[in-house]
Amino acid sequence: MKTHICFLCSILFFLSCSNLSEQKIIYSEVDLGESLFFDTILSRDYKLSCASCHKPEFAFADNIPFSKGINAQLGNRNTPSAMNQTNRNFYFWDGRAESLEEQALMPIENPFEMDLPLSIAIKRLLKSKKYNEAFITVYGKAPSRELLANAISSFEKTLETSKSIFDKYLNEEDTILMNESAKRGLTIFNGKAKCFDCHFGVDFTGSDKFKNIGIYNGKEFNDEGRFKISANPKDLGSFKVPGLRNVAQTAPYMHNGMHKTLRQVIDYYNEPDKFISNSINRDSLLNKPLGLNEREKKDLEFFLLSLSDERFNKK
Numbered sequence: 084m085k086t087h088i089c090f091l092c093s094i095l096f097f098l099s100c101s102n103l104s105e106q107k108i109i110y111s112e113v114d115l116g117e118s119l120f121f122d123t124i125l126s127r128d129y130k131l132s133c134a135s136c137h138k139p140e141f142a143f144a145d146n147i148p149f150s151k152g153i154n155a156q157l158g159n160r161n162t163p164s165a166m167n168q169t170n171r172n173f174y175f176w177d178g179r180a181e182s183l184e185e186q187a188l189m190p191i192e193n194p195f196e197m198d199l200p201l202s203i204a205i206k207r208l209l210k211s212k213k214y215n216e217a218f219i220t221v222y223g224k225a226p227s228r229e230l231l232a233n234a235i236s237s238f239e240k241t242l243e244t245s246k247s248i249f250d251k252y253l254n255e256e257d258t259i260l261m262n263e264s265a266k267r268g269l270t271i272f273n274g275k276a277k278c279f280d281c282h283f284g285v286d287f288t289g290s291d292k293f294k295n296i297g298i299y300n301g302k303e304f305n306d307e308g309r310f311k312i313s314a315n316p317k318d319l320g321s322f323k324v325p326g327l328r329n330v331a332q333t334a335p336y337m338h339n340g341m342h343k344t345l346r347q348v349i350d351y352y353n354e355p356d357k358f359i360s361n362s363i364n365r366d367s368l369l370n371k372p373l374g375l376n377e378r379e380k381k382d383l384e385f386f387l388l389s390l391s392d393e394r395f396n397k398k
């Protein structure tokens with residue numbers, strides 16, 4: 084009998100614990116930002132959160148070319164990963180935001196995304212017992228635009244990854260995980276395929292500038308990219324050089340989601356003219372076909388696969 088009671092007790096205890104964890108108490112700006120990132124309270128119809136498009140299992144990107152915003156409206160650019168954004172100078176494909184604080188509020192008001200005026204968002208948070216109390220606990224102040232941006236961006240800053248097979252190889256922590264094909268791929272990435280010329284640095288974002296790889300011809304490929312912000316004709320068709328960490332998790336690829344697989348991306352760089360004719364302003368690095376053979380393409384793909392953080396490699 085005694086054991087039975089204990090069994091019952093432990094079930095009750097377990098239930099009350101799981102209930103507690105669902106309503107995690109918010110003590111820090113990161114917890115608050117995390118809660119807001121996953122909460123539909125910031126969308127006009129209470130149906131979308133940041134995580135509806137930036138899905139944790141796809142490295143906080145989406146797995147379709149264009150995510151659905153409010154009223155199932157399709158956006159016109161591919162949802163990038165929200166990970167490894169702390170050290171960027173620019174946000175969005177065209178770099179229209181220059182800090183995570185500035186970036187964080189834009190999707191809320193964007194009529195194609197969450198479509199909620201910030202004044203209403205703040206009113207909702209003031210009315211919500213949970214959030215009003217949480218802002219007071221964390222900041223000693225009631226919800227405001229500035230604090231909302233601070234909370235969300237604080238959470239975004241925790242989404243850094245640094246434990247890929249490639250990191251472990253580079254730091255000589257574990258050199259066996261990186262297979263021979265991936266090692267050959269690294270050499271090709273840095274040399275023959277010229278990837279490193281644009282994708283260098285810790286997160287492979289190069290100098291965090293805008294480049295044109297040929298996905299603009301003013302016709303069927305007509306997103307002007309950075310030009311929309313800078314109005315500089317040289318920027319016509321240029322986009323932010325995206326990072327490549329966890330790239331195996333974030334298909335489809337490019338600002339328009341045109342490539343379904345990494346293999347397609349590699350085929351594109353190998354011979355861009357086969358995919359898009361009459362590109363405007365394409366970078367001179369891509370003037371000539373790279374001339375990669377089948378084995379080199381596979382090696383390059385293996386290298387890109389080695390850039391996934393260990394959290395995504397667990398089966």
Ligand code: HEC
Pocket residue numbers: 120125131132133134135136137150151152153158160161162163164165168173174175176177186187188190191195196197235239
């Ligand atoms: C309806 C889908 C959708 C929702 C909801 C959404 N995003 Fe995004 N997000 C996108 C798209 C699409 C882009 C790229 C837009 C562009 O570059 O013009 C983007 C870009 C970003 C970027 C820039 C990444 C980079 O590489 O520059 C960050 C960071 C981000 N979103 C965070 C958020 C946060 C925080 C929220 C919630 C407040 C949010 N997003 C809500 C679709 C969405």
Ligand code: HEC
Pocket residue numbers: 163272276277278279280281282293294295296298321322323324325326327330333335336337338339348349352353366368383
């Ligand atoms: C001239 C600079 C440049 C070179 C060279 C270059 N890239 Fe890129 N890369 C970019 C830019 C800019 C984008 C975004 C382009 C767009 O969406 O229009 C991009 C996008 C990508 C993406 C898609 C990322 C995503 O999240 O959608 C991958 C993968 C990629 N590059 C891998 C490579 C590989 C592999 C090589 C070598 C074969 C390479 N890049 C060479 C500048 C470059």
